[in-house]
Amino acid sequence: MRILRYGAHALLVECADPDEVAALRAELLRRREQGLLPAFDDLVPAERTVLIDGLDDPAPLAGEIAGWDLPDPAAAAGSLVRLDVRYDGPDLAEVARAWRMTPDEAAALHSGLEYRVAFCGFAPGFAYLTGLPPQYHLPRRPTPRTAVPAGSVAVAGPYTGVYPRLSPGGWHLIGTTGARLWDLSRSDPALLTPGTRVVFTPQSRG
Amino acid sequence: MTPRARSRAVEIVRAGPLTTVQDLGRPGYAHLGVGRSGALDQPAHRLANRLVGNPPAAATLETTLGGTALRALGEPVVVAVCGAVAAVRVNGASVAWAAPVYVPTGALLEIGPAVRGVRSYVAIAGGFLAEQILGSRSTDLLSGLGPAPLRDGDVLAVAQPPQVPPAADVIPVSAPADSPIELAVLPGPRAEHFGAETWHTLTRAEYRVKDQSNRIALRLDGPALARQGPDSIPSEGAILGALQVPADGLPILFLADHPPTGGYPVIGVIPGEALHLATQAAPSTRVRFRAANLGSPKAARLR
Numbered sequence: 001m002r003i004l005r006y007g008a009h010a011l012l013v014e015c016a017d018p019d020e021v022a023a024l025r026a027e028l029l030r031r032r033e034q035g036l037l038p039a040f041d042d043l044v045p046a047e048r049t050v051l052i053d054g055l056d057d058p059a060p061l062a063g064e065i066a067g068w069d070l071p072d073p074a075a076a077a078g079s080l081v082r083l084d085v086r087y088d089g090p091d092l093a094e095v096a097r098a099w100r101m102t103p104d105e106a107a108a109l110h111s112g113l114e115y116r117v118a119f120c121g122f123a124p125g126f127a128y129l130t131g132l133p134p135q136y137h138l139p140r141r142p143t144p145r146t147a148v149p150a151g152s153v154a155v156a157g158p159y160t161g162v163y164p165r166l167s168p169g170g171w172h173l174i175g176t177t178g179a180r181l182w183d184l185s186r187s188d189p190a191l192l193t194p195g196t197r198v199v200f201t202p203q204s205r206g
Numbered sequence: 207m208t209p210r211a212r213s214r215a216v217e218i219v220r221a222g223p224l225t226t227v228q229d230l231g232r233p234g235y236a237h238l239g240v241g242r243s244g245a246l247d248q249p250a251h252r253l254a255n256r257l258v259g260n261p262p263a264a265a266t267l268e269t270t271l272g273g274t275a276l277r278a279l280g281e282p283v284v285v286a287v288c289g290a291v292a293a294v295r296v297n298g299a300s301v302a303w304a305a306p307v308y309v310p311t312g313a314l315l316e317i318g319p320a321v322r323g324v325r326s327y328v329a330i331a332g333g334f335l336a337e338q339i340l341g342s343r344s345t346d347l348l349s350g351l352g353p354a355p356l357r358d359g360d361v362l363a364v365a366q367p368p369q370v371p372p373a374a375d376v377i378p379v380s381a382p383a384d385s386p387i388e389l390a391v392l393p394g395p396r397a398e399h400f401g402a403e404t405w406h407t408l409t410r411a412e413y414r415v416k417d418q419s420n421r422i423a424l425r426l427d428g429p430a431l432a433r434q435g436p437d438s439i440p441s442e443g444a445i446l447g448a449l450q451v452p453a454d455g456l457p458i459l460f461l462a463d464h465p466p467t468g469g470y471p472v473i474g475v476i477p478g479e480a481l482h483l484a485t486q487a488a489p490s491t492r493v494r495f496r497a498a499n500l501g502s503p504k505a506a507r508l509r
Contacts (some may be wrong), residue, residue, distance in 0.1 A: 004395040007475030008500060010445050012395040041233040041242075044443030046467050051443025054233060120239040121441060121467040124349050184339060190238040 003062045010053040011062055017048070018118050018130055019073040024050050025194060026076030027068060037061065045119040045194050047128075077116060078195035083162065085111065085153050085200045089173035091141075095155060098138055107202055109136070110153075110174060115160060117196040125164035125182030127192035132160055144170030151177050153200065162192075175200075214332070216276045216283065218360040219314060224270035225356045226345035226421075227336045228327075230263050235340055236466035242446060243346035244462050246421060246485035247325055250289030253379060254329035257286035257306050259368050264333030265343040267356070269326045271488070273317040274356070276328075278309045283364060284331040285309055290323030290486060291381045304379045323382030323486035331367035347421050348463045386412065386492035387483045389476050392500060394449060395442075396471035399435035407431060408473065409497040413457070417489045421463040423450075424484050426493060430455025431473060441467040447481050449474040449495075459484055 001024065002014040015021045025045045031037045038061060041054025055061060087107035089095075096106035115131035132155065140156045145168060148154070152163045154171035163169055164181035177200075181191050192198060218225070228251065231244020245251035245268055252262045267274065273292050287294050288304050295316040301307045309315050317326050336343040336353040345352040356362075397405060413428035437453040444450065444467055448460040452470045459476060460468075461484070476484060477498065487493060 005393075005500065006395045006445060006472075007392055007447060008477055012442060042236040042443070042466075044236045044466060046442040047440035049440075049442040051236075051445070053236070053443065053445050119441075119467070120237060121465070122239060124235075124238060124240045124351065126239050189340070194237055 001066065003065055005058065005062070006051065006053070009055050009058060010051060011055065011058045011065075013050045013052070013065060015048055015050065020070065021045050021048065021050055021118065022073045022076045022116070022195065023070040024065075026073075027070050028052070030071075046121070047119070076195060077197055078193070080197045080199065081191060082199050082201050083153075083177045083179045084203050085175040085177045086203050087111075087175040089153065089175045091154075091172040092174045095138065095172050095174055099136055106174070110155070110160065111200045111202045115198045117192045117194050117198065118159075119194055120190065120192070123164055123167055123182075125190045125192070127161055127181075127190075127196070127198075128159045129161055129192075129198055130158055132158060134158070138172060140170040141172060144168055148173065149176075151179070151181075153177055213279075214281045214283075214364045214366065215279045215361050216330070216334075216364060217279055218274065218276050218356045218358060218362065220275040220316075221356040221358050221360070222269050222274040223272040225274045226268050226347075227265050227334055227353050227356070227362070228268045228344045229265045229342055231344050231462060232340045232342035232346075232351075236443065239349070239466055240340065240351065241346055241348055241463055241466050243342065243344040243352065245327065245344075246462050247289050247323075247327065247482045249482050250325070250327045251329075253304070253377060254286045254288040254327040255333075257288070257304070257377065258284050258329045258331040260329060260331065260333050261368075264329065264365075265336060266330075267328040267334060269317060269320075269328070271320050271324055273319050273326065274328070275314060275316040277314050278311055279361065280311065282308060282310045284367070285315060286329050287317055287326050288329070288379065289325050289327040289382070290320035292320050292326050293318035304377070320488070322384065324488050325485060330364050332365035335363040335365050346463050348465060382486035383483055385487075385490075386494055387487055388494045388496050389484060390480045390498040391449060391474040391476055391495040392498050394472035394474040396435070396439070397473055399433050399439075399471040400431060400451070400473050401434050404431050404433065404473070405497070408457070409495050413493045413495075415487045415489050415491045415493060419487075419489065421461055423461055423464060424459040424487065426457050426459065428456070431457060433471065435471060438469045439471055441469045444468040444472065445475065447476040447478060448472045449476060461485060
């Protein structure tokens with residue numbers, strides 16, 4: 001881990017890989033719950049970093065983190081959410097071709113894996129899920145769509161995800177879920193939060 | 207009179223180019239993809255609230271360059287206008303800027319175009335009411351959370367004012383700085399992607415505020431900042447005041463509605479206590495960055 005100062009009140013911790021990001025985030029949350037950390041506003045995991053923002057004085061924590069033993073990332077895993085999916089996306093055939101299989105096989109592959117929310121971003125409730133093996137990582141579409149419907153299940157790079165609402169987007173759309181990813185009428189509006197484990201359950205195409 | 211009109215409320219007679227409800231924002235949700243939002247010029251928002259006896263968290267209206275106009279419905283109200291300097295009128299008569307102003311029932315309060323600065327803050331005794339989303343009434347223009355920007359004819363409810371009268375009628379206040387403004391800049395987490403020569407350019411050159419600036423970011427024109435590292439980097443958490451450098455080398459200063467993560471390297475950070483200068487910098491304002499370091503005396507946190 002490399003600890004970078006980010007202004008007067010934040011730290012950016014650079015990690016070796018997404019597993020270390022998950023482990024560091026879990027350890028920060030555990031220590032916060034036990035009252036072992038100074039107060040802060042935001043804890044933001046991303047691809048390779050964890051941001052801790054809103055610290056009165058980041059210096060003591062910066063010194064401390066370097067000496068921590070991080071937990072096994074498997075122990076950091078959160079609750080399991082199952083999302084019903086119809087594999088009917090407009091890019092399914094193209095993705096299947098790139099994966100050198102049929103659309104049915106692509107659907108079976110995508111729904112046969114367990115994913116983990118590495119981080120959120122892009123829009124409220126948009127979760128970046130890791131777990132797709134490297135041979136299935138595809139670059140984004142060369143031209144993003146101006147309007148991707150809410151509930152679109154998509155893949156791009158090392159990630160799969162679900163668009164929480166109508167928005168532009170450059171990912172490959174492989175399916176649709178009726179799950180509400182972001183719902184302000186719930187006490188926790190985001191269905192998927194960092195650490196959540198996710199499984200996609202295929203529904204018939206009817 | 208309808209029951210609605212007898213309640214404590216204001217009608218937006220002229221919304222102006224962009225007028226939004228703002229408070230202290232919603233920090234603490236960046237990990238869900240939700241930015242902090244909130245009043246851009248926090249000192250002005252707090253001062254306006256203080257002048258009418260409100261706590262700092264009470265919602266104000268934030269105007270943008272063109273001012274706004276509203277009418278007191280049902281009951282008289284006390285307001286104060288701070289931030290961008292503008293003519294303030296009640297039923298056509300000039301009244302004080304940055305001071306409590308009494309607006310009788312049915313009277314028209316007009317805030318004129320910004321004479322200096324960009325954003326005026328209209329506080330009302332009791333505070334404007336709007337639905338709270340994740341603990342805040344702020345409009346976030348990036349995520350679309352919070353009340354929509356105000357439109358002509360909107361009616362906003364107003365909370366009952368606190369029982370305790372304002373502590374002071376007049377508080378010394380200075381107008382937003384004139385061009386050029388000078389912003390302190392701390393080295394950012396990715397300053398190493400740029401090298402000493404680029405840092406030198408940033409802290410010696412003069413930039414200009416671009417027209418495309420908004421609540422999300424202050425966009426700047428000037429010498430491009432050359433990098434040694436890659437054009438883009440894996441997305442990482444971003445903070446208020448981050449000075450991000452996209453591929454074209456022209457720096458972008460993140461303001462309250464900034465995205466919670468960003469994929470371009472952050473060369474510097476504008477400390478919170480200097481940000482209000484940036485939020486009041488109109489298009490074409492000249493901007494200079496003065497190198498600061500973390501050893502400088504610790505300023506009070508903006509919260």
